[in-house]
Amino acid sequence: MSILVYTESEGQKFKKAAFEVASYAKEVATMFGTTVTAVSINGGDSSELGTYGVDKVLEIKNDKLATFNAKVYADVIKQAAVQEDAKVIVVSSTADSKFLAPLLAVHLNAGYASNVVGLPESVSPFKVKRTAFTNKAFNITEIPTDVKVIGLSNNAFGLKESATAVAFEAFDPSLSDDDFGVQVTAVDKATDKVSIADAEIVVSGGRGLKGPENWGMIEELADVLGAATACSKPVSDMGWRPHSEHVGQTGKPVASNLYIAVGVSGAIQHLAGINASKVKVVINNDPEAPFFKAADYGIVGDAFEVVPRLIEKLKEFKSNNA
Amino acid sequence: MKILVCISHVPDTTSKINFTDGDTKFDTNGVQFVINPNDEFGLTRAMWFKEKQGASVDVANVGGPETEPTLRKALAIGADNAIRVNTEATDGFYVARQLAKIIQDGGYDLVIAGRESIDYNGGMVPGMISALTGANFVNTCIGIEVEGDTATVIREIDGGKETSTAKLPLIVGGQKGLVEESDLRIPNMRGIMMARKKPLTVVEPIEANQETKAIQFQKPTPKGEVTLVDPDNVDQLVALLHNEAKVI
Numbered sequence: 406m407s408i409l410v411y412t413e414s415e416g417q418k419f420k421k422a423a424f425e426v427a428s429y430a431k432e433v434a435t436m437f438g439t440t441v442t443a444v445s446i447n448g449g450d451s452s453e454l455g456t457y458g459v460d461k462v463l464e465i466k467n468d469k470l471a472t473f474n475a476k477v478y479a480d481v482i483k484q485a486a487v488q489e490d491a492k493v494i495v496v497s498s499t500a501d502s503k504f505l506a507p508l509l510a511v512h513l514n515a516g517y518a519s520n521v522v523g524l525p526e527s528v529s530p531f532k533v534k535r536t537a538f539t540n541k542a543f544n545i546t547e548i549p550t551d552v553k554v555i556g557l558s559n560n561a562f563g564l565k566e567s568a569t570a571v572a573f574e575a576f577d578p579s580l581s582d583d584d585f586g587v588q589v590t591a592v593d594k595a596t597d598k599v600s601i602a603d604a605e606i607v608v609s610g611g612r613g614l615k616g617p618e619n620w621g622m623i624e625e626l627a628d629v630l631g632a633a634t635a636c637s638k639p640v641s642d643m644g645w646r647p648h649s650e651h652v653g654q655t656g657k658p659v660a661s662n663l664y665i666a667v668g669v670s671g672a673i674q675h676l677a678g679i680n681a682s683k684v685k686v687v688i689n690n691d692p693e694a695p696f697f698k699a700a701d702y703g704i705v706g707d708a709f710e711v712v713p714r715l716i717e718k719l720k721e722f723k724s725n726n727a
Numbered sequence: 728m729k730i731l732v733c734i735s736h737v738p739d740t741t742s743k744i745n746f747t748d749g750d751t752k753f754d755t756n757g758v759q760f761v762i763n764p765n766d767e768f769g770l771t772r773a774m775w776f777k778e779k780q781g782a783s784v785d786v787a788n789v790g791g792p793e794t795e796p797t798l799r800k801a802l803a804i805g806a807d808n809a810i811r812v813n814t815e816a817t818d819g820f821y822v823a824r825q826l827a828k829i830i831q832d833g834g835y836d837l838v839i840a841g842r843e844s845i846d847y848n849g850g851m852v853p854g855m856i857s858a859l860t861g862a863n864f865v866n867t868c869i870g871i872e873v874e875g876d877t878a879t880v881i882r883e884i885d886g887g888k889e890t891s892t893a894k895l896p897l898i899v900g901g902q903k904g905l906v907e908e909s910d911l912r913i914p915n916m917r918g919i920m921m922a923r924k925k926p927l928t929v930v931e932p933i934e935a936n937q938e939t940k941a942i943q944f945q946k947p948t949p950k951g952e953v954t955l956v957d958p959d960n961v962d963q964l965v966a967l968l969h970n971e972a973k974v975i
Contacts, residue, residue, distance in 0.1 A: 500885045507823075507851040508855075510938075511820075516938035519848065520848055520850075538744045538847075544943065544945070547939065549940065595886060600885045600887075602885040663972070684972045698953070702955075703956070704956050704957075722969065
């Protein structure tokens with residue numbers, strides 16, 4: 406048996422999430438006393454995976470798989486899992502991995518736990534900790550099935566280097582034309598912006614900014630930090646910012662290293678969505694704003710004065726530490 | 728076109744989350760239950776198909792009798808029929824198997840289920856019912872049009888969106904964007920009166936395994952006090968983020 410990990414790539418480069426799931430799979434493999442096999446579909450330089458503990462890479466090169474297709478990809482990973490006799494399959498929490506994981510679980514008759522935030526608490530019975538109630542709680546889930554699928558929360562485990570001599574093997578799965586029922590016709594992706602899912606730092610604006618015309622300083626602050634921009638629900642509902650930026654319980658979840666909220670009061674639904682972030686900073690002129698109870702660092706002050714000052718200081722910091 | 732909207736019965740988004748029985752069960756005491764928000768966007772989109780394209784819209788839920796008010800609300804919003812599978816929704820795989828049976832028996836062309844429920848956040852039911860029924864599937868769906876037997880679907884991807892086409896039958900994992908928040912409907916008195924007369928069929932579950940078990944709950948450890956920084960001294964915040972938090 407082995408631990409199988411699906412290492413996602415984009416433009417023939419591995420995503421950061423791929424290295425994180427590889428790091429996680431390595432420690433799970435250690436708990437089981439076994440090795441890690443990665444599935445790489447039209448992926449990057451497989452030797453990079455060796456850095457994070459992968460022993461073997463099943464390399465799939467196939468033009469038919471150039472565009473992500475959940476059904477087809479799930480079938481490919483299933484074939485790899487069967488060949489490798491994998492008992493645990495680890496995937497990330499990117500949009501694509503969350504899309505394919507339930508299909509994979511059905512194909513393998515496997516119990517599937519999503520949003521997992523730590524290593525298994527025990528191997529037999531197999532128990533993992535995951536978030537529930539949109540980050541308002543955790544639950545310990547037992548997976549009694551022979552094969553298990555784990556969806557690791559982004560940024561929950563981090564990267565852990567474990568230099569390993571990695572072997573490559575070409576893998577040629579059989580593809581069924583019937584699985585190509587969903588045909589992608591267009592992709593609209595901002596390539597110059599950091600996405601909320603990938604971002605290590607997220608800068609978010611709320612109603613306290615008074616209007617969409619005041620987002621320049623939020624974008625500049627994000628730019629200085631190499632951060633993604635986000636917003637609260639009222640801001641997206643009023644159309645100040647696109648829905649894709651809405652973070653919170655009914656929007657996108659955020660699990661960044663640093664989350665900076667400017668003019669966001671911190672409604673329970675907002676806090677639930679961003680709770681998984683490691684360090685939270687709030688800038689708000691209302692000292693009673695609930696966000697101050699959830700934050701690590703806070704500034705009670707006028708955002709229109711504090712943010713430009715912060716941008717200036719961060720620029721100084723960056724040039725001194727460049 | 729026959730549409731099924733899968734409805735999850737979940738605590739309202741403002742609920743305080745507590746547990747009982749040695750942290751093994753969710754404490755429903757004083758909790759208001761609602762239609763799962765991700766399902767509600769799908770239900771509203773289904774109403775659009777009903778009004779503009781003459782679709783029929785059924786709703787289904789897997790749960791005990793206590794979930795019926797949530798199904799009645801869906802009927803009051805405008806669904807034609809409700810189906811309740813009379814069993815506890817123990818895990819996503821189990822729920823998906825129950826719903827797959829309903830879908831196969833009902834011959835639905837389009838099934839809309841929320842991309843995840845806001846209680847267990849499993850995010851697996853839509854995908855699993857597609858794998859169990861063999862229908863096409865698009866997750867994190869933020870737009871859908873249907874013409875004849877073909878759907879054009881917009882999916883949210885990390886950092887953008889993707890448009891695809893697929894033949895019916897189709898399963899989508901829905902979310903905000905299918906309709907706007909402002910388009911969500913509050914049932915009116917007429918809808919509520921009519922809902923009382925609409926069929927709510929209770930069916931018994933099929934035998935199926937539970938593949939995961941939520942055995943214990945934990946609440947996050949309470950946060951320490953916030954460290955306040957003087958607005959005239961943002962230098963200190965930069966220093967704290969660098970030296971103490973080590974995030975920049």
